[in-house]
Amino acid sequence: MSENLSATESEAVNYREVAFVDIHAHVHTGDRAKQNQQRYDDAKRLFGSAETEEHDVVKTYAEQNGVAIIFDVDSETTTGLKIANDEVAALVDRSGGRLIGFGSVDPHKGDAALSEIEHCKQIGMRGMKFQPITQKFSPAKKRFYPIWELCQSLGLKVIFHTGTTAIGNGSPGGRGLHLKHGRPFPALDDIAAEFPELTIIAAHPGWPWHEELVAIARHKGNVFIDLSGWSPKYFPETTFRYMNSIMPEKFLFGSDYPLFPPKRWLEDFDRLQLKDGVREKVLRDNALGILGLG
Numbered sequence: 001m002s003e004n005l006s007a008t009e010s011e012a013v014n015y016r017e018v019a020f021v022d023i024h025a026h027v028h029t030g031d032r033a034k035q036n037q038q039r040y041d042d043a044k045r046l047f048g049s050a051e052t053e054e055h056d057v058v059k060t061y062a063e064q065n066g067v068a069i070i071f072d073v074d075s076e077t078t079t080g081l082k083i084a085n086d087e088v089a090a091l092v093d094r095s096g097g098r099l100i101g102f103g104s105v106d107p108h109k110g111d112a113a114l115s116e117i118e119h120c121k122q123i124g125m126r127g128m129k130f131q132p133i134t135q136k137f138s139p140a141k142k143r144f145y146p147i148w149e150l151c152q153s154l155g156l157k158v159i160f161h162t163g164t165t166a167i168g169n170g171s172p173g174g175r176g177l178h179l180k181h182g183r184p185f186p187a188l189d190d191i192a193a194e195f196p197e198l199t200i201i202a203a204h205p206g207w208p209w210h211e212e213l214v215a216i217a218r219h220k221g222n223v224f225i226d227l228s229g230w231s232p233k234y235f236p237e238t239t240f241r242y243m244n245s246i247m248p249e250k251f252l253f254g255s256d257y258p259l260f261p262p263k264r265w266l267e268d269f270d271r272l273q274l275k276d277g278v279r280e281k282v283l284r285d286n287a288l289g290i291l292g293l294g
Contacts, residue, residue, distance in 0.1 A: 012096055013096060015288055016288070018065055018284060019064060019284070020064075020067070021288060023253060023254040024256055025057065025257035026071065026072070026257060026258065027057060027071070028083075029083045029084040029088060030083045032073075058095045058099060060257070061098050062098055066098075067097070068099055070101060071102035071103065072084075072087075073130075073135070075106060083104060085119070085120050088103065092124065102128055102129045103116070103120030105120075106135060114146060117150050117151065126156065127158060128157075128158050128159070131160075132187075133177050133178065133179060136177075136181065139187045140186060140187040148191055152195045158200055158201065162213055163184075163210070164182060164208070184213045185216060192216065197222070198222060199222055199224070199290060200220075200223045201225075202225050204226065204256075205225065205227060207230075211238050217250045224252055225250060227243075227253060227254055228253075228256040229256040232265065232268045232271075232272055233271065243278065243282065244272075248277070248286075250286075253266075
């Protein structure tokens with residue numbers, strides 16, 4: 001593989017006994033590894049610090065008794081770089097259940113993207129990841145509906161990046177990336193309404209459109225919010241209030257590994273004053289239910 005993502009055989013994981021499920025962890029495959037230094041520099045400007053060493057992703061989660069959903073992002077049309085979903089699947093296969101794979105396709109590839117989604121299902125992926133900002137597309141356009149229809153028919157969950165992004169942060173023109181593609185409304189609301197059997201996970205709190213995202217998740221039973229990329233101490237007030245009151249079942253732990261280490265996120269989350277049962281739902285139970293691993 002392109003990164004130091006070595007894994008060793010381990011005993012099968014009992015998901016009901018894990019401490020957490022991280023719904024949002026990145027690995028980089030194929031040509032994407034070439035972007036590492038640029039990506040870390042962007043993240044350092046946004047987060048103040050970022051992990052820069054190579055990682056053993058399986059060891060990271062095994063040491064903390066956690067499970068992670070891992071994925072790469074296919075944006076070959078805009079970057080010229082290829083990824084390899086098969087590499088993600090191979091890492092999952094060697095993880096003893098510690099990792100769960102999501103695939104990714106470049107939505108601009110048309111029929112080739114649909115064929116790759118079917119391939120991802122065949123090699124054991126449980127969902128697909130999309131980053132509309134870096135992939136430079138508007139998910140609610142009708143030309144992309146065959147993707148959502150296929151994911152729904154195959155029972156694949158879909159993760160969409162929402163809100164701003166660290167990628168291009170602070171660079172002149174943000175490297176030509178348009179944040180509008182990360183706005184959840186109306187795109188995710190439209191897709192959720194048109195494909196009611198499609199489970200949609202909105203990655204990150206969605207800032208600065210976090211209230212729109214909370215409203216969509218409140219209204220649409222098939223939409224959930226992962227809290228990755230943000231330290232819990234900086235959650236927008238609306239996001240925290242709804243998580244800790246009327247809809248804790250709609251929020252999921254995500255770190256944004258390796259740019260945001262899960263250990264740091266969990267330590268900050270542990271300091272929040274939460275109502276009974278909220279912590280367990282966010283860290284583990286909601287994700288297990290969505291993934292059918294309960």
